[in-house]
Amino acid sequence: MSLEVKDVLVVRGSFSLEADFSLQRGKVLVLLGPSGCGKTTLLRAIAGLEPIQRGEIILDGARIDTLPTEKRHIGFVFQDLALFEQMRVRDNIGYSLKVRHEDKKQIQEKTTFLARRFKIEHLLNRYPSELSGGERQRVAFARALASDPALMLLDEPLSALDAPLRREMRRFIRLQLAEGHLTAIHVTHDVEEAVDLADEIIVMREGTMVGRGTIEQLEQRPGSGWLARFMNLGLVLPVTKIVAGEASNTLEVETSAGMVTSVPRRAGLETPSLSKGKLCLYVPLVAADIRESHRGRGIQARIIRKVRSASNVDKLVLVIAGIENYYFEFPLGDRRTDIYQEGEDVEISIKADLCQLLPEEPSVFGGAGRRASE
Template sequence: MAAEGLSCVLKAFYKDFSLDVSFSVQAGELACIIGPSGCGKSTSLQLIAGLLPLHSGSLVLNGKDLSQTPVHQRQIAMVFQDYALFPHMSVEQNIAYPLKLRKLSKTKRAERINRLLSLVALEGYQKRRSQELSGGERQRVALARALASQPQLLLLDEPLSALDAKLRKHLREEIRRIHDETGITTIYVTHDQEEALSIADRIIVMNEGKVMQEGPGEAIYSNPANLFVATFMGEGNILPYSVIPKTLVKIGSFEPFVFKPQEGQHTIFFRPEEVSVQDDASLPLAEYLPHLKFKDAELVSCEFQGDHYRLTCSWEGHTIIAHASHRPIADHVTLGVRIKAVSEYLDGALMTK
C-alpha cells in the first residue's frame, strides 16, 4: 500500500543560496515550517507546488511522485502572503475560479461556494468585492478559494504576516479549526514561534537552506537538537559548562550531574521559565532537588510582560534571563535552576545524558 502524506527531498541551487532539505508530513497533519528570513521556507513551498524547478531530489504525495508533474496536475493549492485575489471579481467569483477551470456546473459551483463560505464564516459575502473586505476577510476568501479545488495538499505561505497581533491569533485558531474540519494535509510557513507552537502537529525548523530539527512542538521546545533551535524557538540561557562546579547543589548522595568537561565548546542551556528567583537575602532558595545556584546575581533590568516579569541578571560576567511572578524587592537576587531542566551542548549539538 502506498504511503499517505508527503515525503520530499528538495535540492535547488541558486547564485547566492542553496537548498538541501528533506522532511515528511503525515496525511492529515498540519505542519509548520519555521526559520529566519532567507532560510528557504518559501522556496521550499514553491518547489513543492511546482512554481520553481526542482534541480534534484524527490517529491512524493500520497504515493505518487510529483517531481516531474506540471503545476496544474499536482492537486496542490497554495495561499500566498498577499492572498492574490482578483480585484475585479466578487467573493463568489474568486472562489468559483478554480471550479470553472474544472468545468463544474453552475449549480454545483453555487453549492460548493456556499459550503466554503460557511466553513470560513463568511456567509452573505458572495457579492462583495475584495477591495471592500478587511485583511482578515481577504485571507479567509483566499483560503476558501484554495480549498475549492479539493486539493490533496494545502500550502500556506505566511498567510497572517500582514495582520495585527490580535487578528493573527484569532485567524490562526480559525485555520486550525478549518484544517480539523477538512482533514487536508497542510504545510504552513511562518516566522512566528508562538504561531507554530500553537497550531502545528509537526514543526520543521530551517536555517540556511537546511532542516535543523523536525518533530512535535513540545519535543522541539523541550529538547532542542542544537543551540540554533534552542535559541530560535524561544528564549534561553547559554553558559559555559565550567560554571557547574561553582553552582551545583547536591541533595543527599544523589549525583545527577557529573562534572566532566569536554574538548570543544561545552555549554549548558536552560529556559527562563525554569529559573526560580529569591529576592530576600534572609531566606534560602526554595529548592529541594539537585540544582544550580547562582548567588548574588545583580538585577540589571526588570520588564513587566503581563503574566510575568522578565528579569535580566548578571552573575560573574554572565547574563541570565529569568521569569518571575513578582517584581524583585532587591537589586541582587539568588537564582536557581533544577538539574533536570539543564541541557548540555558540545560544539552546538545536544549531548545525551
C-alpha cells in the first residue's frame, strides 16, 4: 500500500472535511466533485499545507501527517502552477535537488534528463513568463518530479488550458504517470477528465466522500441519485410512490415521469421507504433505449438538442416529461442518428431488472464505499 488516509478530519471555519481511503502504489486516483466540495483541501491536507484535526496519513508505511510539508517527499502541481517567476526554467526544475544539497553535476544531469523527457530542453534558459501555457505545465510537472516523490498530487493543473491543449496535456500526464509507475492523486471537477485519467475515482460532495470505485463500479452502483446525475451515469427519475410488487422479490415504483415499473429488491437490503427521504429510480445507460414516441409505457421525452461531435460520439439532450430542470444526455452509440430531430418527442424504454432504487441524497460511500485495496 502506498498511501493510507485514515479517518482524517479537516476543519476550516464552518467547513469540515472527512476522508478515509487508501491507494495502491502506481495507481492514479481522481478526486472528483463540484466546486467547494473539499477536493483541494484534502489534497493540501495530504501535502501538509492544511492542518488536520484528526486522523493519520501514512505514505509507504511511514506516518507523514506529523511531518512538515518539506519532509513528506511529495510532488505537488498547483492549479496556477506556482512557478518561480524570478528563476529560469532550469532553476525551477532543479530547485528541489538544490535544497536537498545534491551536487551540481547531479542537478544538471537530472534537470537535462527531465527537460528531455518533457520536451522542454530548449526552454531551460528561459523565464516562466516567456513560456506558453502548455510549456508552463510541462515545467511544473518536471519540477514536481525532479526529486522522485513518493506521491504526486495534482490540483486541477489543466483548468486554465483551452480544450485542445487540455486534451493533449491529459494524455501527456497519463503517459508520464504510467511510464514512471507513479502514485498520484488528481483533482478535477470534469467527469470526462476523471474518466480519462483515473484508475479509481472518489466522488466528493460537501466535505464527504460519497462514491468510490472505477467508472464501471460507479456505473453499476452509484449509491445515490445525486452521484448518478452528477456523472451522467444514467437516467435518474424521482420516485413518487412505492408498493410491494406481485412477486415477493419486486417493488412497484411510480416516478415523476408517470411510469410504473417493477424493480427487483436487492438482496440483503431492507425495503426502501419514502418516509426515510427522497428516493429515485436509477436507470443505467445500458438499461435504457430510445425509440419514436408511441405514447406507450415508456418514459416520454423530447429532444431539445442533438449534439454531434467531431469524434462521432453523438448524443441527444432530452427533457423528461413531468421533471423540471433535468437535462438527460443520452449517448446514441451505434444507433442511427439521422432519424432523430430536435423538437421531436421520443420514448425511452427501460430494462426494469437492471434499474435500482437509490436514495436521492448520497451517504458517505453510499454505494461503492469500499477501500481500493479491497
